[in-house]
Structures are given as C-alpha cells and as structure tokens.
Amino acid sequence: MSDIMYPVSFGKLMNHIMTEYKMYNRIYNVNKIHRINHEQRLPMFGKSIENPVGPAAGPNTQLAQNIVASYVAGARCIELKTVQIMYGEELGIPRPCIYSVDEAYNVEWSSEYSCDEAADEYIKAWFALKLISKELGLGDPDGFLFIMSVGYNLAGIKSPMVDKFINTMRSASQSPMWDTCKQWCLDHVDEFEHIDVDYINSISDELCQAITLSTMHGCPAEEIESICSYLISEKGLHLYLKCNPTLLGPKRIRELLDNAGFEYIDFEDHQFEVDLQFDKAVPMLERLIALGEKHNKIFGVKLTNTFPVQIHNNELPGEQMYMSGKSLLPVTIGVAELLSAQFGERLPMSYSGGAVKQNIKAIFDCGIWPVTVCTILLQGEGYNTFKGLADEVESTDYNAALKVHKDLIAKLAKDISENKIFKKSDAMKKKREAMPSFPGTRSSDYHCRVTCGSCVRVCPNRCNEVVTVNDAKLIVHVDQSCNECGNCACHCVEPCQPYKDRITFFHNAEALADSTNDGFYITGTSCGYRFKGEEAVCDIDALPEELKGVVHAFCKEHVYYVS
Ligand code: SF4
Ligand code: SF4
Incomplete structure (x- = not known):
C-alpha cells in the first residue's frame, strides 16, 4: 500500500486490455460492454459524438485505464482530470480522500500527476480508444470527445508547464509519448484484425478542442473573466466555465438540501460572500457569450462544481470537504434553472451533479450536455453504470436536445424536488446513523467471508x-x-x-x-x-x-x- 501511483506503459495497457478481453470478454473488469447501434450523432466542436455521457474531471479520469473503462462501458464525452501548476505531495491531499456511501464527499482536487505525466496518461488513453473502438467494433473511432480541464488562476494557466499541457492537448504529436504509443501500434499492427498502418498514421493528434475551466472558490469575477478571455481569444479554445453552486445563495441551497432530506449537511455562509455572485455573474457571462461569438468559439457553463461543506463526523480528514452526487442534484438543477431563466438558449450548459439513470434522459432533453458523472461510478456497479446511462440517452431524439429549453429545466427542477427517489432514503439515513464516519476497522484475515466484489x-x-x-x-x-x-x-x-x-x-x-x-x-x-x-x-x-x-x-x- 502506497499512495503513489506508478504509470503503466502503453504496451502493458494494451496487453491488459486485449488479453483480458480475449480471456473474459471484459476490459478492466467492465463486462457491460457498450456497442453503438444507432446512427444519431451530436455535433460538438466540429466533431460528431455518439452520445453525450461521460466521466467528470476527477478520480475516474486521472489514469489511462480509467478512461478506457469509461469508454468501454459507454462513455463518449470524457472530461480529463484537472491539471494545474501543483501536483504530487505539494497538493497535500490527505488519505483517505473519498467517502461515497450515499451522497459523496472528497478532499482531493486536481491531478496528482504533473502536467507532463497527466498528458502522457491522456495520450495513452487516446491511442487505446482509437485502437479498441475499431478493433472491437465498439463505435466510430471519431465518435468520442476528450475535454481538457485546467485550473486555477491566470498566472498558473499561463505558466510554462500548464501552457505546454494545453498545447500538447491541441497537438499531441509534439510529445514523446505520442511517438511511443504510435511506434507500439506500428510494431504490433499484425496482432490486430481491423487495424492497419494507414489507420495508425491517420490518427489525429488533436486530443482536445475545448476546455473546462475550474477556478478556486473565492476567485474574483475579474480574474475568472480574464482567464476565460485568454483561453478563448489567445488559445483558441471552446470553453465551459465551471460554476459554483454558491450562485444560488445560502438560503436557497439550505431549502433545497432540507427538502431532499439532507438537513444534516452543514456549510459556512462565508463562502457565499467571497464566491462569484449572481448579479456580477450575469454581465460577465453576457460579455463572454459575445466574446465566444466574436471568435467563433462556444462559450458555456459547466454546472456545477462540488459544494464545500463542514466535516463533523470524521467522514474524511480535515475541517471541510467537497459534496457531490445525490445531494448536489437539486442544487445543480437549481443553478441551471436560474441561469436558463436569465439567458435562455444563448448560454450552452454542460452538467455534473447527481445525474443517474432515472434522470439523465430528462437532463439531456433539457438541452444540457455533455452530462458527466462521478459519484455513481464510485458506487454500485462502478464503470458498468455507463451502460445504462448510455442506453437511456441514446433512446431519445438528439435533435430535441440541440438547444437549452428553460421550460423543461423548470419542470425538471420541480420533478426533482417532489420525487422521493431523488431524496435521502430512510434506509440510507439509518445507515448514516449507524456509520457516520469513514470506516476505520481493519481485518487481520486476508479472506473475505463472502467475496462480494x-x-x-x-x-x-x-x-x-x-x-x-x-x-x-x-x-x-x-x-x-x-x-x-x-x-x-x-x-x-x-x-x-x-x-x-x-x-x-x-x-x-x-x-x-x-x-x-x-x-x-x-x-x-x-x-x-x-x-x-x-x-x-x-x-x-x-x-x-x-x-x-x-x-x-x-x-x-x-x-x-x-x-
Ligand atoms: S478504491 Fe481502494 S484500491 Fe482503488 S485506488 Fe482507492 S484505495 Fe486504492
Ligand atoms: S470482496 Fe471482500 S474485500 Fe472486497 S468489498 Fe467485498 S468483502 Fe470487502
């Protein structure tokens, strides 16, 4: 046991994928393999995407194998884990850092890898998906999307290391890892039935056309706008600005949490004073929409960031943790309702905040996409969950989701506030009372009584x-x-x-x-x-x-x- 992750070489990654598939018809223990069997496509950043679902920037997109597992199960919009100038021990991430029994909490933040190492993981994943999509008939090799994510202030984003990362994601053939992966493909081309040298040579080195911007809680509006302007006008990127739930104000968030059965979640009002406020956000978003139009780039918002709450029961180490999943759902939909009432279809929205099989189709129908998830991948079926999500969204008419529908968002917010399946259940309340803290118990026997998996x-x-x-x-x-x-x-x-x-x-x-x-x-x-x-x-x-x-x-x- 060590908290340091050691990268897996591209050769080992591909050997693992292809051997496990041949032996067990599964990949990284994902056995619900999703194959695209429809002709619908979503236009995004000049590409045609097979569906709008994927893992959010976070623990499920840090490593190449995580991205592979997501894709195999049905994800097609992959938001890469955020990078910044700090990494490794500098981040000071305490362990454990995830507590996801029902709604989830974490005390981690950006990639534990440096910008260069993170870029290597994303390039390995890119090549792996290009190979297996075609070889195993999982989908169109151009039918998925990577969206990079960077943080957290303008100076950091302009630093040589983050700038190099952004440039590498735009044109990855400048990276030594690109050559390594490509050479492995060429050396092993005979092991594939549906891959040839021409195909390998045709793989595009443009991993990303778009970026999700994460700013720190408390980042001033002027700084946020400066970063967005820089990334759109100087780096030529489509941009989704990750918004904080605090846009709703403390009173509304308290009401939404209480209504959903999360009365016990405690937060400090101070963060609402320092975070971007709605009255300042509106003119800023107006200016950024205009800037996007001027540069022929999409400017939109990603709803939402996690929400900082107090640690009272040793759920995780420290004093504050970031809430996500079921309790974030009404809050994130609340922010979507607020912004769509103001901007209508002029402000594209993407989503992360408690999407599950029972609501993902409704979120997509509202014109909010890509829809990314994290908490549900850390529970239950893990990455296999994507299969159900992909089936749900692929059963709807993509054309209806091409613009934001504020009336549908308002209706969805009402449905979520009334439907008990989106609230804390009595069973989970009892479970929380029985186990309020991170489980500290250990076992000296390496056997499980029942190997539940x-x-x-x-x-x-x-x-x-x-x-x-x-x-x-x-x-x-x-x-x-x-x-x-x-x-x-x-x-x-x-x-x-x-x-x-x-x-x-x-x-x-x-x-x-x-x-x-x-x-x-x-x-x-x-x-x-x-x-x-x-x-x-x-x-x-x-x-x-x-x-x-x-x-x-x-x-x-x-x-x-x-x-
Ligand atoms: S879930 Fe467990 S095994 Fe997997 S990375 Fe976290 S601590 Fe390690
Ligand atoms: S398989 Fe064993 S170790 Fe793993 S979660 Fe189940 S009981 Fe625990």
Missing part, C-alpha cells in the same frame, strides 16, 4: 482483482495504480480496508518495501514476498503453501499483470 467494481483506478484458490474466491489488491483514496473501504461489507488488508501484488521490490501490506512481486520465476511476518525472495514453487496458491492463481487468472 464491491471493491473491484467501485475502484476508480482498477486496483482490486478476484482470484480463485481451492474453489474459494479472494481479493488480490494491485498496488501500482492505487492512490489510497479509500473508496473501496467505504463499500466493503466486512470490517476491512481492502487496499490495506488484502494480499497485494506489487510491480517491483521497491513498491513492496514502501508498503506494510502482505504481498508479493514477481521477477521471472522468482518471487519476493511479505507474508505473515516473513519476508524473503524465492522461487514461486518454494513460497509458503498458502501464498503459493494465491500467486499461482493470480498469474494464471490475471496473466496481463505479469506478462
């Missing part, structure tokens, strides 16, 4: 695998991409933290040494391990009997980690 499904980084030993299933945790977000522990039915308490596969000896977990790494036929107080390096066949069974099963069932 929840930790496999909800991990954003795909770091848990099921293996079968002597007819019994157990979990092997994969250290390489785990950042100790803690999400799997929120959903474990045992008193256990899967990322700490399950036997762990490490990608090398240093990673094992950096961790306190029991586990193993493999080099050829030998294996280094820590198990029940013993540490050694030996032949796999000379391992302690109990561990040997796990290692053999892991190497056989998940060969892509060791080949």
